Amino acid sequence: MDKKCIGVDVGGTSVKIGLFEEDGRLLKKWEVRTRKEEDGKHILPDVAASIRQVLEEEGISFDQIKGAGMGVPGPVLPDGSVEICVNLGWHNVNPQKELSAMLENIPVRSGNDANVAALGEMWQGGGKGYRDIVMITLGTGVGGGVILDQKIVSGAHGLAGEIGHFHMRDEEKEHCNCGGTGCLEQVASATGIAREARRKMASCETPSVLREYGDKVTAKNVLDAAKAGDALADEVVEVVCRYLGQALAQASMMVDPEIFVIGGGVSKAGQYLIDRIYGYYDHFTPISKNKAKIGLATLGNDAGIYGAARLILE
Amino acid sequence: MDKKCIGVDVGGTSVKIGLFEEDGRLLKKWEVRTRKEEDGKHILPDVAASIRQVLEEEGISFDQIKGAGMGVPGPVLPDGSVEICVNLGWHNVNPQKELSAMLENIPVRSGNDANVAALGEMWQGGGKGYRDIVMITLGTGVGGGVILDQKIVSGAHGLAGEIGHFHMRDEEKEHCNCGGTGCLEQVASATGIAREARRKMASCETPSVLREYGDKVTAKNVLDAAKAGDALADEVVEVVCRYLGQALAQASMMVDPEIFVIGGGVSKAGQYLIDRIYGYYDHFTPISKNKAKIGLATLGNDAGIYGAARLILE
Numbered sequence: 192m193d194k195k196c197i198g199v200d201v202g203g204t205s206v207k208i209g210l211f212e213e214d215g216r217l218l219k220k221w222e223v224r225t226r227k228e229e230d231g232k233h234i235l236p237d238v239a240a241s242i243r244q245v246l247e248e249e250g251i252s253f254d255q256i257k258g259a260g261m262g263v264p265g266p267v268l269p270d271g272s273v274e275i276c277v278n279l280g281w282h283n284v285n286p287q288k289e290l291s292a293m294l295e296n297i298p299v300r301s302g303n304d305a306n307v308a309a310l311g312e313m314w315q316g317g318g319k320g321y322r323d324i325v326m327i328t329l330g331t332g333v334g335g336g337v338i339l340d341q342k343i344v345s346g347a348h349g350l351a352g353e354i355g356h357f358h359m360r361d362e363e364k365e366h367c368n369c370g371g372t373g374c375l376e377q378v379a380s381a382t383g384i385a386r387e388a389r390r391k392m393a394s395c396e397t398p399s400v401l402r403e404y405g406d407k408v409t410a411k412n413v414l415d416a417a418k419a420g421d422a423l424a425d426e427v428v429e430v431v432c433r434y435l436g437q438a439l440a441q442a443s444m445m446v447d448p449e450i451f452v453i454g455g456g457v458s459k460a461g462q463y464l465i466d467r468i469y470g471y472y473d474h475f476t477p478i479s480k481n482k483a484k485i486g487l488a489t490l491g492n493d494a495g496i497y498g499a500a501r502l503i504l505e
Numbered sequence: 506m507d508k509k510c511i512g513v514d515v516g517g518t519s520v521k522i523g524l525f526e527e528d529g530r531l532l533k534k535w536e537v538r539t540r541k542e543e544d545g546k547h548i549l550p551d552v553a554a555s556i557r558q559v560l561e562e563e564g565i566s567f568d569q570i571k572g573a574g575m576g577v578p579g580p581v582l583p584d585g586s587v588e589i590c591v592n593l594g595w596h597n598v599n600p601q602k603e604l605s606a607m608l609e610n611i612p613v614r615s616g617n618d619a620n621v622a623a624l625g626e627m628w629q630g631g632g633k634g635y636r637d638i639v640m641i642t643l644g645t646g647v648g649g650g651v652i653l654d655q656k657i658v659s660g661a662h663g664l665a666g667e668i669g670h671f672h673m674r675d676e677e678k679e680h681c682n683c684g685g686t687g688c689l690e691q692v693a694s695a696t697g698i699a700r701e702a703r704r705k706m707a708s709c710e711t712p713s714v715l716r717e718y719g720d721k722v723t724a725k726n727v728l729d730a731a732k733a734g735d736a737l738a739d740e741v742v743e744v745v746c747r748y749l750g751q752a753l754a755q756a757s758m759m760v761d762p763e764i765f766v767i768g769g770g771v772s773k774a775g776q777y778l779i780d781r782i783y784g785y786y787d788h789f790t791p792i793s794k795n796k797a798k799i800g801l802a803t804l805g806n807d808a809g810i811y812g813a814a815r816l817i818l819e
Contacts, residue, residue: 323661337760344653346761347637348795353758358751358789370791437672444667445759446651447660475672477684481662 195251196503197259198311199238199290200304200495201225203278206238209496210245213257213504215315220496221245231280239293258298260502261287262307262495266349271301300502304495306343306352308454309336311498316490317452325448326488327354327439329457332368333376333383337446342505344446354442355380359434378434381457384410387427399423414460428467436471443476443483454488461487509565510817511573512625513552513604514618514809515539517592520552523810524559527571527818529629534810535559545594553607572612574816575601576621576809580663585615614816618809620657620666622768623650625812630804631766639762640802641668641753643771646682647690647697651760656819658760668756669694673748692748695771698724701741713737728774742781750785757790757797768802775801 193213200207202225209220223241226233246253263286265276271287291299302310309318309326318324322341328334333355337344344351355376356369363373377383388401388408400416401408401424416424439451458464465485476482490497507527514521516539523534537555540547560567577600579590585601605613616624623632623640632638636655642648647669651658658665669690670683677687691697702715702722714730715722715738730738753765772778779799790796804811 339653339658344760347763347797348761348793350758350761350790350793350796353761353792356758356790356792357755371789441671441755442759444664444670445756446658447662447664447667449661475685476664476670478667478670479662479664482664483661 194255194257196257196500197242198496198498198500198502199259199261200307200499201234201238201261201263201279201286202304202495203227203264206234207492207496208238208241208245209493209500210249210251211497211500215497215501217493217497219245219249220493225279227280229280230282231276234279235286235290235293239290242294253295253297256297258300258503259290259294260307260499261290261299261301262304262499263301264304267301267303267345268349269345271299298503300505302343302498302502303345303349305334306336306345307498307502308334308490308494309338309352309452309498310343310501311490311494311496312452312454312488313338313341314501315497316494317454317486317488318450321449323446323448324450324452325352325354325439325442325446325483326452326454327435328455328488329379329381329453330455331380331382333374333380334455337448339446339448343502354438357438357441359437375434375438379431379438379457381410381455384413384427384431384457387430388413388424391423391427395423397423410457411459414457414464418460418463432464432467433471435468436473437475439468439472439483439485440475443472444478448483451483451485452488453485454491454494458487508569508571510571510814511556512810512812512814512816513573513575514621514813515548515552515575515577515593515600516618516809517541517578520548521806521810522552522555522559523807523814524563524565525811525814529811529815531807531811533559533563534807539593541594543594544596545590548593549600549603549607553604556608567609567611570611572614572817573604573608574621574813575604575613575615576618576813577615578618581615581617581659582663583659585613612817614819616657616813616816617659617663619648620650620659621812621816622648622808623652623666623766623812624657624815625804625808625810626766626768626802627652627655628815629811630808631768631800631802632764635763637760637762638764638766639666639668639756639760639797640766640768641749642769642802643693643695643767644769645694645696647688647694648769651762653760653762657816668752671752671755673751689748689752693745693752693771695724695769698727698741698745698771701744702727702738705737705741709737711737724771725773728771728778732774732777742778746778746781747785749782750787751789753782753786753797753799754789757786758792762797765797765799766802767799768805768808772801
């Protein structure tokens with residue numbers, strides 16, 4: 192009989208947990224609060240207790256569980272250890288070893304959360320049916336994950352998929368969180384799009400519906416206005432899609448996936464956004480018509496639990 | 506007993522062939538002319554005849570041969586077939602199947618020559634001892650190959666490693682061979698470096714030893730002059746290394762190899778070139794100090810036969 196698997200997505204505010212069939216069906220999902228006090232030492236015990244409780248409620252024994260996967264918001268070394276995870280307060284821990292010990296020694300595997308979310312989208316989301324995908328998450332920042340032959344490419348130093356920190360724009364003067372300037376993230380994240388709109392409003396007199404939001408303008412405002420034909424918003428979206436298209440072109444000529452999967456809050460703009468990215472992506476890949484498609488993520492905030500569960504099936 | 510393997514590097518002018526021990530020792534290498542007449546139909550029979558002759562001379566029987574690998578100057582599909590190879594005149598052939606049939610059905614595997622050269626450098630060259638490398642070849646063009654977990658990443662459409670066609674420079678007006686403008690290849694290939702020097706000479710009055718070469722200036726002239734302190738040549742090398750450093754940074758944040766291996770004629774400038782690329786590579790990867798090194802290729806024109814032989818050991 193097929194076993195079940197557990198996906199744990201550890202975030203800074205809450206831990207999402209999902210119970211899955213091996214074929215990818217989500218049986219149940221729930222959350223526990225992330226207690227970051229005392230260097231986050233309560234997080235894993237809380238997760239373990241919650242899993243035990245749910246399994247008991249569902250009448251599932253540990254020998255019916257294939258294992259658990261876990262997404263961690265920071266770099267994870269190949270042996271599963273975490274040197275430092277600022278978001279959780281962890282220092283020099285091996286969360287997969289610890290969680291396994293708390294759960295009757297079931298196998299536990301862990302990975303960086305952005306990579307794990309990409310694996311989830313490959314398994315049951317926008318990348319379903321593909322083996323090679325690159326996921327780009329346009330949220331507060333710009334994250335990425337590279338999946339080749341159905342496996343996460345973490346890189347030799349955990350930097351694989353950090354497409355948000357591609358240097359794209361020489362004229363940028365402000366610093367990115369990474370310490371650089373002109374990163375893709377500074378233009379194409381939700382934060383970046385809003386900033387771009389504020390700059391554009393300050394630099395010209397073009398009338399725009401965005402002006403009523405003033406400094407509170409959001410990426411959603413910008414994309415909605417651009418869709419409705421607002422000229423200033425359109426200029427902002429044009430810049431965003433130009434750099435995204437260029438970055439995807441470079442990613443294509445580096446690992447050449449079957450499909451790019453675009454997720455995160457900004458991707459709620461849907462096919463409209465994809466179509467505009469396509470224009471530049473095509474422009475920057477004249478080398479071949481035969482190349483990766485661009486599609487939308489479909490799992491939303493559940494991508495992490497799906498990918499975490501999939502980790503244990505590798 | 507360990508078997509021997511054969512590496513075949515099919516080029517537009519000559520086919521290089523090497524006989525190897527499985528541990529990577531090159532026992533013998535030789536060449537045959539590439540007869541491109543009649544859609545290149547003589548190429549594989551010539552190669553097979555030459556291999557048979559050498560094995561006979563060396564007293565090696567086919568059951569001592571593990572197989573042969575072959576690098577092809579164009580895209581190779583996953584099943585080894587070649588839809589079109591302009592350099593050889595091939596259309597819709599499966600060279601690995603054909604060569605195998607001509608050589609007592611020993612296993613034959615093939616791959617794109619740039620990828621195969623990267624595999625060679627990983628096996629016995631500048632990337633020896635590493636599992637994850639990205640090779641960049643600075644020759645007439647800029648080629649690349651991505652090796653992860655000791656295997657070639659060809660990509661879903663054969664575009665992986667086409668780092669030479671990363672769009673880097675918006676202000677470029679001339680077209681690249683790929684149809685784009687502002688590709689890395691247009692600046693960092695031997696051809697690109699020479700062109701950059703000609704442009705620089707035309708655009709300023711700065712005295713330079715390069716002026717005596719006029720329009721015949723070569724990449725080697727430029728690098729030699731820069732090493733000797735020539736100001737104009739230095740400016741050219743600065744531009745070249747800036748774009749190379751930026752492209753390597755992007756490659757690092759995409760697949761994060763252990764090492765970049767720089768090959769091709771331009772790389773004869775040696776550690777001087779590497780050091781100058783490092784400056785920009787570091788500048789464009791503030792995200793982490795812990796990242797891929799940059800080193801020199803060591804196999805020169807033999808990288809292709811090494812990598813081809815290694816293909817059969819995968």
